[in-house]
Amino acid sequence: MDIQSIEGTIHPGEYQAVEKSVPTGVKTLKVDLDWSGHEHPGTDSITLTITPPEGAVLGPYRDGVDGRTDEKIALTLSESGSLPSGTWKFLIFGENVPGAGTEYTLNVGY
Numbered sequence: 152m153d154i155q156s157i158e159g160t161i162h163p164g165e166y167q168a169v170e171k172s173v174p175t176g177v178k179t180l181k182v183d184l185d186w187s188g189h190e191h192p193g194t195d196s197i198t199l200t201i202t203p204p205e206g207a208v209l210g211p212y213r214d215g216v217d218g219r220t221d222e223k224i225a226l227t228l229s230e231s232g233s234l235p236s237g238t239w240k241f242l243i244f245g246e247n248v249p250g251a252g253t254e255y256t257l258n259v260g261y
Contacts, residue, residue, distance in 0.1 A: 154260035160252040161186075161197060161245035168242050169257055173204075175236040177261040179229040184243065186255040187222035196247035197255060199224050204237030211244065234261075 157169050173180065184199050198211035209228075217225040228234065241257060 157257045162252040165245045171259045181260045182226045183258040184224040195253045198244045200242040202240040204235045
């Protein structure tokens with residue numbers, strides 16, 4: 152499995168983009184955005200929007216999309232054949248975070 156892990160800090164109203172190249176033949180893409188573990192748990196809101204190479208927009212996704220409210224977004228994207236190959240874009244947005252920002256980790260793997 153090829154995993155890309157990105158760490159950063161997102162501030163109020165800020166967008167940060169991460170790109171990941173997905174080769175031909177990949178059937179499943181696992182995406183995990185985690186901003187838990189800070190000193191004010193349960194109060195921050197971060198969204199994740201995913202754009203596959205063909206341009207369709209998925210999301211925005213928020214905490215709870217995976218059935219748990221835990222300051223994490225865990226998604227598994229899959230196709231019966233294979234997912235579109237090329238550059239996938241992951242847009243992180245600081246929807247409701249403190250002025251000092253909130254640290255996050257984004258893991259994308261296939």
